[in-house]
Amino acid sequence: MAPGHPDSLWAATATPAAAYAPLQGAERADVCVVGGGLTGLSAALHAAEGGASVVLLEAGQVGSGASGRNGGQVIPGLKLDPRELEAAFGAERGARLTELVGGAADFVFDLVRRHRIACDARQDGWLKACHSPAALRAAALTARDWSGRGAPVEEIDRVRIAELTGTGAYHGGFVDHRGGVVQPLSYTRGLARAAQQAGVRLHERSPAETPRREGGEWVVSTPSGSVRADRVIIGTNGYTDLAGARGPWPGLARTVIPVYSYIAATRPLSDDLRQSILPKGQAVSDSRRLLRYFRLDAGGRMVMGGRGAMRESADRADYASIIGSALELYPALRAREWEFVWGGRVAVTLDHLPHLHEPVPGVHAGLGYNGRGVAMATVMGKVLADRVLGRGAPVFPESALRPVPLHRWRRPFFEVIVAWKRALDRLEGISRRP
Ligand SMILES: Cc1cc2nc3c(=O)[nH]c(=O)nc-3n(C[C@H](O)[C@H](O)[C@H](O)COP(=O)(O)OP(=O)(O)OC[C@H]3O[C@@H](n4cnc5c(N)ncnc54)[C@H](O)[C@@H]3O)c2cc1C
16 A cells, blocks of 8 residues: 555644645657656656656655654764775775765755745764764774864764763764754655656556556556656665565565664753753764654654664654653653654665666666665666766666565564564663763
């Protein structure tokens, strides 16, 4: 079933949705994009700006997948550091890839400015907060790797991180001054509006079936219409298995593991409390194996996220550990009411990298952002648009569709891994608090 908008903080505070009618009848375009999240919308926008005629099909509504549900943290870079990218892809390609992903947050904030997207965007930095000495050593390597290449990434000690986060729970970490925050659903809707203004024809409630080849073109059918196109771009990420066997491409869903991330948000905090928590308004992700990520929204609410159960849930009992971790960091939140809880699917890859595929000539896909897609999916959309337009030398490596082993058993398997990681985090984090 196509995802609708959950009862989230973002749905309650976003800029109004525009309605895009379902596809009816036959349309023709140079490019058909499947998926109305950040990957698909950015691909559609950039392809249209590059001169292509574009139709975009979204099974639910614009942003009703992860793009309208996430923490809104705009994080540059990937889970792999620059030196690891160079080791994996060679010095020259690794360096170009580093430049691409290192510029991902700037790319988002530039788009926001260029298209005047009202989404409470703030580029005040992103904090990596370390819960253990080992994590601090790893974070120092990351920070030095970036700062050695001229990026504005600054190591911080336990005194400074306590000042910036308002909690003594962390050993130190770094501030990446390229990062920041957006209201994610407003950002996604703004991209949709920009795409429409660039000429993209958007259709919601239009689940796409697997493209089929007919008379030298790709035909993408939905329940009430079809699009004939020269090229297809798929941006369905953690929701790739929605249409089951008739989904956007055979085998694509099995290349990622969809896991749930959950978020809880308080009512607006008092000015005093807000000032004592995150006084500079930066977004934070910590270093736990099951990471916690948190920020304040534009209304001064605490927004706390972390790993959820392997299912969609609006049951507050399922959010106890997320809320518990917020209270552990900030006991003053105890008296606050948690107004919203919601979750969504993140697509995890085994190599921790996003993947770009072209399983057959003319069909392109980008997915697997490992929970860091706000910036990276936006960039991937541009990469995919450049590919179909035949522009620029390819920077992002293309890979074959490789199914995750034992994909059928991912749920029980992941539950065990999550329980194990949670136990390790508990042992390490709480007992070694400075
Ligand atoms: C709770 C949560 C918190 C997160 N926090 C952060 C964060 O703070 N920072 C960060 O960088 N990243 C974060 N992420 C990850 C980030 O949201 C994603 O990486 C990013 O939104 C992926 O964008 P996308 O367009 O590829 O996928 P999605 O936004 O998931 O969009 C995929 C779309 O494809 C559609 N679709 C699927 N199948 C079909 C079909 N057959 N036909 C038509 N449409 C189809 C779906 O309906 C969906 O709308 C978070 C994710 C979640 C769930």
